[in-house]
Amino acid sequence: MANTEIQVDWSEIPDDILLKIAQTLHTLSLPESSYPRRILGSCHGNLILTTGTPEVFCLNPLSKSKVFLPPLSALPGVVSFRFSNVGREYLIQDQLTGQIYPLELKQMRDDFIRKLVLSSPPSNGSPSFAFGITTSFLYKTTELVFCNTSEDHWMWVPVSNFTAEDVIYNESKGLFYAVNHVGDVGSFRVGVEGVCDITIWQSVSLIPCDLRYLVLFNGELMLLTRCLETEVDIRTYCELYRTVGFEVYRFCEFEPGCVCWEPVRSLGDGVVFVGESASLALSASDFPGCKANCVYFTDDHCNSNDVGVFDLEEKCICSLPCFPDDESLPLYWGSPIWITPNPH
Numbered sequence: 001m002a003n004t005e006i007q008v009d010w011s012e013i014p015d016d017i018l019l020k021i022a023q024t025l026h027t028l029s030l031p032e033s034s035y036p037r038r039i040l041g042s043c044h045g046n047l048i049l050t051t052g053t054p055e056v057f058c059l060n061p062l063s064k065s066k067v068f069l070p071p072l073s074a075l076p077g078v079v080s081f082r083f084s085n086v087g088r089e090y091l092i093q094d095q096l097t098g099q100i101y102p103l104e105l106k107q108m109r110d111d112f113i114r115k116l117v118l119s120s121p122p123s124n125g126s127p128s129f130a131f132g133i134t135t136s137f138l139y140k141t142t143e144l145v146f147c148n149t150s151e152d153h154w155m156w157v158p159v160s161n162f163t164a165e166d167v168i169y170n171e172s173k174g175l176f177y178a179v180n181h182v183g184d185v186g187s188f189r190v191g192v193e194g195v196c197d198i199t200i201w202q203s204v205s206l207i208p209c210d211l212r213y214l215v216l217f218n219g220e221l222m223l224l225t226r227c228l229e230t231e232v233d234i235r236t237y238c239e240l241y242r243t244v245g246f247e248v249y250r251f252c253e254f255e256p257g258c259v260c261w262e263p264v265r266s267l268g269d270g271v272v273f274v275g276e277s278a279s280l281a282l283s284a285s286d287f288p289g290c291k292a293n294c295v296y297f298t299d300d301h302c303n304s305n306d307v308g309v310f311d312l313e314e315k316c317i318c319s320l321p322c323f324p325d326d327e328s329l330p331l332y333w334g335s336p337i338w339i340t341p342n343p344h
Helices: 015-022 105-112
Strands: 039-042 044-050 057-058 066-069 080-081 090-093 100-103 113-120 129-135 141-146 164-170 174-179 186-189 194-205 211-217 218-231 239-255 259-262 272-276 278-282 292-298 306-311 316-318
Touching: 044 113, 090 105, 090 239, 100 105, 105 129, 113 164, 129 164, 129 186, 164 211, 174 211, 194 211, 194 259, 211 272, 211 278, 218 272, 239 278, 239 292, 239 306, 239 316
Parallel strands: 039 113, 272 292
Antiparallel strands: 039 044, 044 057, 057 066, 080 090, 090 100, 113 129, 129 141, 164 174, 174 186, 186 194, 211 218, 218 239, 239 259, 272 278, 292 306, 306 316
């Protein structure tokens, strides 16, 4: 039977029907992302995964196509890797002090890379770069790394004492951005020759919070701050973190080399998605079922099912309709992640 392409004019479909379509829960079987694999990020329709081995790869969950990135063993700071050294398979050299320490396979998989983002889909034939954050197990500092997705090694980004918390890519400017633990921002232009342009803005605004995210909204660079509080899980008697609120700020260059984060009271029709994926801002009117002026968030900090929707106007949190409550979840539930589907 010949394949027939059907064109749908969504503007002719009534709003109530669109809402029903948006509220439909679709299940996609994806064994490629199941345990013991760990998702390092989500960008351009691809999940970025690692396994119990050094391999790192991009997976399109719709087409199931894979593109392999340089392995964990090719990260800067990895002195050696041997499967035979059970329990200390990796030897890592700390970038700050030069001290060498061992890591086992699970530690490397779960905690060494904090987040990865992509400049473009890695299978479209054009140059693509991965950019991310690695963590030091000795001092809990972070370093920035990048790679050309067609090469076999990672490289340090030549910036020190930055301690990044989040990274994104600005396609229109061809720049990666990173924000650190005090609100400083760096922009990084990456090419086949390496990092060729770095600009750092120091924050003049002291914003108390627990987590920070960058997002592009209507062409502007925004900072989202996330505040947490602790509670005790009655099933495990472990201390868990729960999100209690978000604040939004706009990038404003106070003077050359300095940034002032201006408070944003409302996103209007905007809706923002944050978590382990690359942060994303959309228009609620373009996506029936999304609630305007809200932040949709997933757990990216403590594996405690901290998932929900924060209303910036009402200053309240509601649950995701498709996400089960804590009582029905298993004790060890992998954190969900946002993805923007790309069929190619």
